[in-house]
Amino acid sequence: MGAQSLAVACGALALCLALAGATDPGFVVRITQAGLDYAHQQGITILEKELAQLKLPDISGDFRIRHVGKVHYGISSMDLRSFHLPHSRISLVPNVGLQVAISNAFAEVDGNWRVKIHFIRDRGSFDLKVENIYIKINLKLGSDASGKPTIDTSDCSTRISKVRVHFSGKFGWLYNLFHDAVESRFRKILENKVCTNVVSSVHSELQPYLQTLPVTAQIDAMAGIDYSLVAPPTATAQALDAYLKGEFFSLAHRSAVPFPPLPLAFPPDHDRMVYFAASSYFFNTAGFAYHAAGALVFEITDSMIPKDIEFHLTTSTFSAFVPQLEKMYPDMPMKLRLSTLSAPFLSIGPGGLSLKPVVDVQAYAILPNSTLAPLFLLTLTGNVSAVIDIKSSHIVGSLNVGRMKLSLKHSDVGTFQVRTLQSIMNILASSILLPRLNARLEQGFPLPLLDRIQLSNVLVRFHQNFLLLGADVQYQPRGWR
Ligand SMILES: *[C@@H]1O[C@H](CO)[C@@H](O)[C@H](O)[C@H]1NC(C)=O
Ligand SMILES: *[C@@H]1O[C@H](CO)[C@@H](O)[C@H](O)[C@H]1NC(C)=O
Numbered sequence: 001m002g003a004q005s006l007a008v009a010c011g012a013l014a015l016c017l018a019l020a021g022a023t024d025p026g027f028v029v030r031i032t033q034a035g036l037d038y039a040h041q042q043g044i045t046i047l048e049k050e051l052a053q054l055k056l057p058d059i060s061g062d063f064r065i066r067h068v069g070k071v072h073y074g075i076s077s078m079d080l081r082s083f084h085l086p087h088s089r090i091s092l093v094p095n096v097g098l099q100v101a102i103s104n105a106f107a108e109v110d111g112n113w114r115v116k117i118h119f120i121r122d123r124g125s126f127d128l129k130v131e132n133i134y135i136k137i138n139l140k141l142g143s144d145a146s147g148k149p150t151i152d153t154s155d156c157s158t159r160i161s162k163v164r165v166h167f168s169g170k171f172g173w174l175y176n177l178f179h180d181a182v183e184s185r186f187r188k189i190l191e192n193k194v195c196t197n198v199v200s201s202v203h204s205e206l207q208p209y210l211q212t213l214p215v216t217a218q219i220d221a222m223a224g225i226d227y228s229l230v231a232p233p234t235a236t237a238q239a240l241d242a243y244l245k246g247e248f249f250s251l252a253h254r255s256a257v258p259f260p261p262l263p264l265a266f267p268p269d270h271d272r273m274v275y276f277a278a279s280s281y282f283f284n285t286a287g288f289a290y291h292a293a294g295a296l297v298f299e300i301t302d303s304m305i306p307k308d309i310e311f312h313l314t315t316s317t318f319s320a321f322v323p324q325l326e327k328m329y330p331d332m333p334m335k336l337r338l339s340t341l342s343a344p345f346l347s348i349g350p351g352g353l354s355l356k357p358v359v360d361v362q363a364y365a366i367l368p369n370s371t372l373a374p375l376f377l378l379t380l381t382g383n384v385s386a387v388i389d390i391k392s393s394h395i396v397g398s399l400n401v402g403r404m405k406l407s408l409k410h411s412d413v414g415t416f417q418v419r420t421l422q423s424i425m426n427i428l429a430s431s432i433l434l435p436r437l438n439a440r441l442e443q444g445f446p447l448p449l450l451d452r453i454q455l456s457n458v459l460v461r462f463h464q465n466f467l468l469l470g471a472d473v474q475y476q477p478r479g480w481r
Helices: 002-009 013-023 033-051 172-210 280-292 324-328 418-443
Strands: 027-032 059-065 069-084 087-093 097-117 120-143 149-167 216-218 223-226 239-244 247-250 274-279 298-301 334-340 346-349 352-355 358-366 372-391 394-411 453-463 466-475
Touching (some): 033 069, 033 087, 033 466, 059 172, 069 172, 149 172, 247 280, 280 346, 298 418, 394 418
Antiparallel strands (some): 059 069, 087 097, 097 120, 216 223, 334 358, 346 352
């Protein structure tokens, strides 16, 4: 049944492409041991507070003492004064998940006791020290249907090896006769409570926090980025890797991307807390989405030319290079329309990020009745390189254009020396087109980050087929300003 419905679904090729590409990441987030240690430190602080709020139930029972008889005892109003987790570490369990091991934790509890022996009653207070608490927590990471990360406690065990209780009061000595029994009941209760609390803290605090990962980020009026997980996060001996789709899409009509993500060979860098690998696929889907949304069309008119440039976009200016214009369209404003036939394709290698866009430049004369008269169509090719950085959790960039090559594709005004237009085109590209593109790239594109995370100590490296960004992380607790 599944195979048949899949075959039917695959009749639509686009869907098949989407399904086939579903497991290859366009974007990888790697959290190193340093990153886990940092997260662990934050998490332990929270767990310590949670554990100190544990509510302990009252205990009561009977005990028989030789020569005295039956003693009824009760312990109530137990209050955890503190819970300390001084030693703990987080480790990666390859192919399984994470393990948190807490050792030599200790807690202090005080409360009230009461006893009844025949018709004698007494009461008093006690304080209790719990030492050598060992807690082992196994965490399993996954992904849900929407591609958000999930986390769950797959195992939790607590072992307490030492409880020391001191009873004060007239009959306090009595307790010392059966403190073993009280202590072991207390130990069992606490061992249970700790794990119950850990499981519920992971469920109610950690899981919702992980779900703050913005798996689809709308980035402007035209496009969004799909950062959904394509597989559950994987633990290796060195790091925790999350494979994300890493795909831009047009908001108006998302279509299947006609090229697959290329494999990413991660270098063994581990000194930063987190690394992001953005594959050339990630950037090329950006070109694809913006091209599909019609955003890669620019029109240049005279009013856009900066005042400090002694140049006007008119047939009078251009007739110096295309003499026919003087007769055919004397003294008229012009318009240039820049467009790309296909989305620009970018490649990333150790030397950096580069693209060789092929831009069509259609020149028009604007007639007195506002009709556009086509003049000529040029093709502009050039080598564009990019500088990439991280600013305020966004990937930002700026483009540099090298020398451009012009060729004439079509002319409605006869032949002319295309070479002579070179310097004009250079000026237009460097003073109008690039500043506009760079203004957009300066705003950047958001990285997939959990809430209240800031990056620092950023590193940018280029590798074959991907850009590697490394950073340290700072978590800002709620209410921080
Ligand atoms: C605009 O003027 C041109 C030439 O004078 C003419 O060929 C064209 O039909 C006019 N267009 C309109 C919409 O009036
Ligand atoms: C672009 O770079 C390539 C080599 O990477 C070179 O062969 C080509 O001439 C360059 N194009 C221009 C217009 O500079």
